[in-house]
Amino acid sequence: MAAEMSRRGFLVGTAVVAGGTLGLGLWRRSRREGHRLKAAAPSQLALGPGRIVVAKGQDPAQNVRRAIEAVGGMKALVKGRQTVVIKPNMAWDLPPETGANANPATVAAVVALCREASAEARVVVFDRTMSRDPAGPYRASGIAEAVRRAGGIVHYVDESRFREVAIPDGFALKSWPFYELVLFGDQVDVLINMPAAKTHSTSGLTLGMKNVFGMVGGERGELHQQIHQKIADLNRVVKVDLTILDATRVMFRNGPNSPRRSDVDDGPERAQRIVVGTDPVAVDAYAAKELFGRDPADIGFLRYGAEAGLGEMKFTVREA
């Protein structure tokens, strides 16, 4: 059965296999280099610096629809065969009632809106979770299931796809690894950030700007020293086209991961709403002021964000 092999055949075979493997590796590497960083997506949304839209009501999906329609509909942002990347907060292995993650209904509604805006668009949803195996939080948050139903693609972070990016003017960071899927123009056309509204033990609040922690690699813990500066620094790199803050529930104490229902407010007075804006600083400033009763100027990352020119702390609200 075993065929004889000549010495020559052995050498040739080894060379062919080794060369092929090497070539494949080089080809893959070439595909990874020379990427252009993503630019802000061309948008006709009726939003801009300092301008935000709030939709209130008991049905989170309807809130999303009303808010997006009020600014010109998702067609103003998503077109053709674009890739839309949605980064909800689904970092925690906790169920939706805790408000620790974005609400699955909200995320599903955004996915559906993108799909309705363009049937050819790929809508990819991911988060770099607190757990090494993202399956737990993806499942517990209810988001993965809801996204699949809405026709989105649930993406699991591939640890080999983080790319170091220089931050020349950074307050505290000179460079940091970012995930390719939010970074490169050939991998993402539209980036939508979907934070939850929670208090945070280190940064005071976790809203849209802090949610960028789930778009980057590296040792998460290292970001917790000089956290306000670092939040602003990371936001200099990622070009978020739309921030949709999910305040269906508001974790008003013991955030960001309290499992307790008593730490969550789901009443109409400060929860049950969606905040939409293209200006990440303004969205967070609204949330800080209206949902948590905090002066935006007291929140370090908003101050640094405004200083870095990422947006404006003064906001004008339109109700949808």
Place this chain on the structure above:
Amino acid sequence: MNTLRRITQIATFLVFAALLIHAAALVGSAFASPDVVLRLSPLAALATMAGAGAFIARYVPALCLLVLAVAFGRFFCGWVCPLGSTLDASDHVLTGARKGRKPSFYDRRRLKYYLLAFVLVGAALGISAAGWLDPLSIATRSYGLVVAPYVVWLSNGVGMALTDLPAGPLGDWWRRGSGAVVADSAVPTYDQQALFALLLLALLAAGIWYRRYWCRNLCPLGALLGAVSLKPLFRRSVSDECISCHKCERTCPMGCITNDGKGTMAGECILCLRCQDACPVDAIRFTRRQPREQDVAVDLTKRGFLATMGATVAALPFLRINPERHATKGRLPVLRPPGARPEEEFLARCVRCGECMRVCPTRALQPSAFEAGVEGLWAPQLVPRMGYCVYTCTSCGQACPSQAIEKLGFVEKQTRALGKAKFDTSRCIPWRGHARFQEGLSEWKDCNCGTCEEACPVPTKAIRYNRFVGKVGDKEIVIDRPYVVEDLCVGCGFCENVCPVAGDAAVRVEGPAAAAKVAADDAPATTPGVDPNRVLAPQIDAWARDGEVRLYAGRNALYDYIDGAGEPYLTYAFLQVAAAKYRQDKMEANADLWYFKTPEEAFGAYSRDCSAGARAPERLGNAAGSGEGEVWVWNGANYLHLVSLGQKPAARDDLVALARALLARMPEGEAKLPPVVAALPAALREPTSVHFFHHELTTPDVLPPDLTGPKGLALAAGQPAAFARYAEGGKPSHWALVAEYPTPADAAAAARRCSALHATAKVAAKAGDVAILELAPNALAAFIQAGRRVGVVLKAQGIEAAKKAATDLGQSLAH
């Protein structure tokens, strides 16, 4: 029959694989428990029960299989066992390698019987070896910890390569499709993966010498099933048509056919029926009857058996001498999974299958090597740097076939500590920064971290901050140095997991001394109706809030607020308190907004404070009073307390106005009074003197201790009582006290005891059938019982007043 057997093997293997792949998702589902296959092993069942000295109900399927084996022998090996099926499947590769090889390798079937004896006798002696040798444990360990991660790795690699291809969605499709098959998204990594892979390969490679080498020579489960098949229904019997062509002998995977195809070794046949299909003359039947001479015994020897027993006993010290335990001064050198039984019993029960490691969502559970001694080999340990124990997860206990890890409820799980976290302040970033600050460094960089505190899943946080405030030049700097509240720490390892310090973490979880518990956290489980941040708003009329609203939820948090004087509030079913400071001009006021479980309890705390200091009632909330720089308000389940602070005391009007404005931000409270309070006559009562209590800590100080003590009313903890002062025409008239007892008989006994306390006192008057006693000049008392209540009149001013008070109280009690 061959086809049917093969289909059964494939089907059972697919079930085994599906259970293993989707183990995490199956935990807690009604459909199937991930450990059902493991629970089929009578070997593990007998060994763990012998080792633990307890009946394990989850092993009932295994006991059923043992009973079935009496009639069906080793059919399990040939038709069901996933390891057997694996060996059968891999055999195709090895057939060629076996050809022409002279079988000279060790081939003694009795060895497995000796291994069986070692496992069972060892279990009784305290050696837990079943898990190392049980084929179902081996299969689960091999597939779960080696093959499954390998497949995920391959699948992810293909997915990655496809994503790089220009064809776009191919990668997404692959990931979606493979996601359904391999279930995992990240490659699970396990300690000793390579060792398990080598062991599996060794088992497969032994097929170079004989087919199913493991099954015929080594498997103690096979030995057990063979040994109990006392009344087999299907025995191989060969008729006279046999032409001794040896075809059956060659085809038998167990090599148990002897004597020119006519003999069968007892307890070796796995009923695979291959020989029947191979027989050219159809001479083989499986029936109850088998000619006696065709039954060949296995070559067991008495000497071998005795040697095994000797070896087992001799091996005992090597497994039990455990230097690791001495090295850690009695602490466990490893962290065990949540719900793990005490170490001895845990090891006796653990079958080393790795199912818990499969279902652990963070891959925190890893097979131990020799960290906990030789006997702990491959038992699960929690490695916080790999993963952490999810606060709300009880998967491992639900997947454990032998209940070495107990199946816990969520509440129970959260009270069992796996260990306790400890800070290494020489590594921790804020502590280091603080130390360097103290050393006088002129340049200071923000060294606050708090990653551990953020991660801590305990609702009230077991990691808290010790705040240091210092100055660099003119700049005030704050360093929050984390510390562990040991009573609350559950030892989940999340802090150690996320600690950004490279190498060893600055906070590490240490093994528990013994069954460490977590102190009860009675923090509110439901949302209290009133949100403190809404009520204690930043601006209330002219009052401006100074700083944040500080919230103290639960028993332990209260100590953070008022240490030493908090206990009275705890006796009143305390839930939480929110505190805020308000300023107006030079006036300062502190506002405490208390939350209790019920309006009655809130009234209790309110009445205790108010009765001690109030001068006048106020028309606020459900009841209120004001005193020197203080206002107390009862409003449903809340109690609002304002105190004037600072240089310029706030006037009563200012405080009342502030209280009114705060109350306007709250819904109207439910004015539900405790029944004993309602039993106090309302007429002539000083409204702010009412005091409801049910614990000695809150009993009014003015009451004589012998009255409330065991010789008098004998008020027990939890027993409701109320006290009030009465006045007529601005002059104090008397006091009244009402206590409620579980039964009328208890109440009568208490009233009798009270009267007996003053047996020598003169009866001054009678009000109905109640005697009014003269205790001292002008000090009159009466003790009245009605139903479950006892009423006491004290300090009455004059006979007539006492008579009236006793009559009123008697009537009021009856309601």
